[in-house]
Amino acid sequence: MPSDGCSNSLAVKAAxxxxxxxxxxxxxxxxxxxxxxxxxxxxxxxHPGSPCGSASAKDSVEWEGRSLLKxxxxxxxxxxxxxxxxGCEVSEEEFRExxxxxxxxxxxxxxxxxxxxxxxxxxxxxxxGPLEALRALCRRTDPGPVTIALDSxxxxxxxxxxxTLCQTLHTLSRQDSCHGDSSPGEQVHVLGLLHEELHGPxxxxxxxxxxQTEVTLSGALGQASAHILYRRPQQRPSHQTQWFSILxxxxxxxxxxxxxxxxxxxxxxxxxxxPTTHLTFNLRLSKKEREAKDSLxxxxxxxxEKQQALLxxxxxxxxxxxxxxxDAYDDLDQEDPDDDLDV
Amino acid sequence: MFPELNNLLNTTPDQVExxxxxxxxxxxxxxxxLVHHFLSFYLKxxxxxxxxxxxxxxxxxxxxxxxLGVSLTTARExxxxxxxxxxxxxxxxxxxxxxxxxxxxxxxxxxxxxxxPLYEFVQEALKPMDSGEAAWRCPVLLVDDLSVLLSLGxxxxxxxxxxxYCRATVCREWKGNVVALxxxxxxxxxxxxxxxxxxxxxxxHLILRAEGLATGFCKDVHGQLRILWRRSSQPTAQRDxxxxxxxxxxxxxxxxxxxxxxxxxx
Numbered sequence: 001m002p003s004d005g006c007s008n009s010l011a012v013k014a015a016x017x018x019x020x021x022x023x024x025x026x027x028x029x030x031x032x033x034x035x036x037x038x039x040x041x042x043x044x045x046x047h048p049g050s051p052c053g054s055a056s057a058k059d060s061v062e063w064e065g066r067s068l069l070k071x072x073x074x075x076x077x078x079x080x081x082x083x084x085x086x087g088c089e090v091s092e093e094e095f096r097e098x099x100x101x102x103x104x105x106x107x108x109x110x111x112x113x114x115x116x117x118x119x120x121x122x123x124x125x126x127x128x129g130p131l132e133a134l135r136a137l138c139r140r141t142d143p144g145p146v147t148i149a150l151d152s153x154x155x156x157x158x159x160x161x162x163x164t165l166c167q168t169l170h171t172l173s174r175q176d177s178c179h180g181d182s183s184p185g186e187q188v189h190v191l192g193l194l195h196e197e198l199h200g201p202x203x204x205x206x207x208x209x210x211x212q213t214e215v216t217l218s219g220a221l222g223q224a225s226a227h228i229l230y231r232r233p234q235q236r237p238s239h240q241t242q243w244f245s246i247l248x249x250x251x252x253x254x255x256x257x258x259x260x261x262x263x264x265x266x267x268x269x270x271x272x273x274x275p276t277t278h279l280t281f282n283l284r285l286s287k288k289e290r291e292a293k294d295s296l297x298x299x300x301x302x303x304x305e306k307q308q309a310l311l312x313x314x315x316x317x318x319x320x321x322x323x324x325x326x327d328a329y330d331d332l333d334q335e336d337p338d339d340d341l342d343v
Numbered sequence: 344m345f346p347e348l349n350n351l352l353n354t355t356p357d358q359v360e361x362x363x364x365x366x367x368x369x370x371x372x373x374x375x376x377l378v379h380h381f382l383s384f385y386l387k388x389x390x391x392x393x394x395x396x397x398x399x400x401x402x403x404x405x406x407x408x409x410x411l412g413v414s415l416t417t418a419r420e421x422x423x424x425x426x427x428x429x430x431x432x433x434x435x436x437x438x439x440x441x442x443x444x445x446x447x448x449x450x451x452x453x454x455x456x457x458x459x460p461l462y463e464f465v466q467e468a469l470k471p472m473d474s475g476e477a478a479w480r481c482p483v484l485l486v487d488d489l490s491v492l493l494s495l496g497x498x499x500x501x502x503x504x505x506x507x508y509c510r511a512t513v514c515r516e517w518k519g520n521v522v523a524l525x526x527x528x529x530x531x532x533x534x535x536x537x538x539x540x541x542x543x544x545x546x547x548h549l550i551l552r553a554e555g556l557a558t559g560f561c562k563d564v565h566g567q568l569r570i571l572w573r574r575s576s577q578p579t580a581q582r583d584x585x586x587x588x589x590x591x592x593x594x595x596x597x598x599x600x601x602x603x604x605x606x607x608x609x
Contacts, residue, residue: 061544062585064573089546091515114511117504119459154545158500158538197541200534 054173054190055213056153060197063217063224066090067246069149069193074099074250076147076189077106083147084137088112088130088155095151098250110137116159130159134168145187148172152193153207162203169210223255344383344411345376345597351570351588352549356388361481361518364510366547368540370527371555372566376592378487379404381522383411386418390519391479393468395461395486397429410595423479425468429491449497456498458505466512469519482519484509489543490526490536499538506543527552548573553590563607564589568599 055072059065066089073083077099083106087095092109099107112133115122128135134156137148150156156165173190194207196216208214214229223243231237243255276283285293297303333339349355367377375398382404385392396404404426405415418424427446436450446464449457469482492502506523513519525540544550552569572584588599600606 059545061541061550061573062571064545091511093515113507114515116507119462119508152545154542158503158542195541195545198538198545 054169054192054211055215056192056194056207056211057215057217058194058196059217060195063219065193065215065217066151067250068215068217068226068244068252069151069191070095070098070250071246071252072191073107073147073149074103075252077103079145080106081145081147081189082106082108083149084108084110085149085151086110086112086133086137087151088116089152098248100249112155116155130156131164131168134165134172138168138171145189147189147191150190150192152195154193154195154198157194157199157203157207162206166206166210169207173210344387344413345380347599348380348597349384351568351586351599356384359385359388359390359480359520361520362514363520363548364506364514364543364546365520365522365549365551366543367522367524368527368550368552369524369554370529370552372553374524374526374551374553375399375487376597377551377553378485378522378524379407379411380597382415382485383408383413385483385485385520385522386413386415386423389423389478389480390483391423391425391469391481392418392483392485393425393427393465395427395429395465395484397491398487400430401426401428427464450495456496456501458492458497458501462505462508462512465509469513469517471517482513482517484513484519484521484523486521486523488524488526489539490524490528493535493539499535499542502539503542503546506546510546544573556589563591564605565592566590567602 057065057068059068073085077083085095085107087109091113092111095109096104096107110133112130114120116130118129153165160168169190169192173188192207192211194204196204208229212231216227216229217224218227219225224245225241225243228240228242229237230240245253245255247253344356354360365381367374367381369375369377382392382394386408394404401415408415415424415426419426429447432445433447433450436445436447439445441451444460444463445451446461448460465484469484471482489502489506493499506521509521513521523543525543526536527540528536530536550569550571550573552571553566554569555566556564567587567589570586570588587602589602589605590597590599591605
């Protein structure tokens with residue numbers, strides 16, 4: 001059995017991964033359903049009979065969620081769980097790329113990518129198409145905790161009626177309660193990847209009501225962030241935003257937000273450079289410079305010394321006078337002094 | 344082939360990446376220069392090319408190809424290029440017995456919405472030869488463009504399925520490449536096109552998006568090109584994965600420059 005520490009860190013991951021289906025997350029977190037989660041502020045309150053967690057991760061073209069899904073799968077595999085993957089969008093080789101052999105040995109890849117609609121007629125297709133593949137996952141009988149990853153829910157949703165998919169998902173996440181002998185520790189965690197732009201509000205709402213945890217991916221300034229909505233039975237849902245990055249080995253690294261959170265609409269395409277680096281003048285003053293600046297009297301400032309200097313001209317200062325001797329021809333007209341200007 | 348674009352994408356005809364889906368997208372501008380680039384690029388790279396051309400005639404592509412230094416006629420004669428001329432063969436669909444399969448069979452069937460015959464045509468065209476004729480480096484499928492399939496009445500999911508199968512066969516099995524152009528109408532009410540565009544975006548490894556300038560027409564800057572690398576094996580910062588350049592299309596070339604750095608402006 002994985003240690004509590006393992007499940008806690010899993011919770012952290014789940015918390016960070018906005019792209020996973022929510023419902024899976026809950027069960028994952030709660031290997032021991034009553035163990036407090038470190039990252040989510042409350043304890044998970046899953047009862048033994050409660051639906052297994054399912055989590056959905058919602059991504060976008062710009063912020064892809066498959067690497068987060070793979071990071072969560074890695075975590076599950078490290079906890080000793082068997083991981084079943086229903087792969088509709090990438091080939092098995094591409095999906096397994098980046099995992100080491102230890103993890104790959106725990107993954108069972110159900111390949112719906114190669115021939116999902118049986119066009120090739122080579123017999124490589126999973127019999128019965130996507131729906132039957134999903135139902136086969138529901139019927140699995142191997143003991144022990146299991147994680148089921150659906151890559152992706154979008155593909156399934158585009159090819160199956162929404163109601164059928166939701167019912168099957170419901171069966172999938174509840175399958176442990178069908179086996180009377182299974183202990184709460186052997187729950188099924190369902191992870192789903194959903195491309196949000198591809199679906200209307202109706203199917204999105206239906207899926208999100210099934211999910212216990214919903215992680216929505218976005219990002220800013222080159223840093224991915226996950227908004228996590230976690231629903232607990234009979235409690236208010238909790239929201240959390242977590243910044244993260246995925247390392248090349250698909251381990252998850254939680255991070256603090258980008259430094260410039262105050263910029264509401266940063267342009268991610270222009271590298272942020274400090275505009276004050278190569279100025280020809282100073283933007284700040286040293287203490288000495290500030291004192292010199294404060295002590296300087298500007299020419300237009302009228303002070304008492306200036307007033308004194310104007311009122312009492314000093315002895316040494318030459319005083320000037322204008323002498324004017326009117327010429328005989330000067331025609332001084334008091335009423336029109338500018339008369340001689342020819343205007 | 345535009346050498347400056349090769350530099351931006353960090354590729355040359357001598358080192359072709361394999362197993363990739365490249366999505367070309369144009370919004371409020373004409374992105375066909377990207378199609379001409381990839382057509383001449385892969386012909387020069389000695390790849391076997393299947394070109395599904397639904398928009399223009401063979402002679403149009405041939406004339407542009409000659410400007411870029413490739414002859415489509417020669418390539419077709421020597422078997423390097425398989426050209427499906429949609430404009431011509433669309434008519435053939437109606438004048439042949441219905442039993443004979445035709446790649447554009449969907450035109451004749453009111454509600455089949457299935458592109459399996461087109462996929463089988465691509466599969467047949469690019470199937471690796473067993474004989475010693477294996478002179479071509481890797482198979483490449485080029486489609487110009489997928490949006491027109493929507494206009495012809497095919498559903499977005501059917502087009503996505505077609506691309507899915509092309510990926511599974513050409514990219515995964517034969518280690519080749521797929522390049523497809525899709526228009527972005529910018530019309531929020533065109534849901535089918537949005538589903539197609541976003542669905543392909545999620546499948547692709549590289550997205551090249553040509554956009555008209557937000558400020559309108561300009562004589563010296565014809566638009567901007569956004570490059571987005573997805574699904575790189577080494578997760579990197581978003582900043583390194585996404586680049587934006589402005590471009591000017593010339594007679595035989597396209598020049599790229601950083602935003603606001605057009606020689607005409609400086």
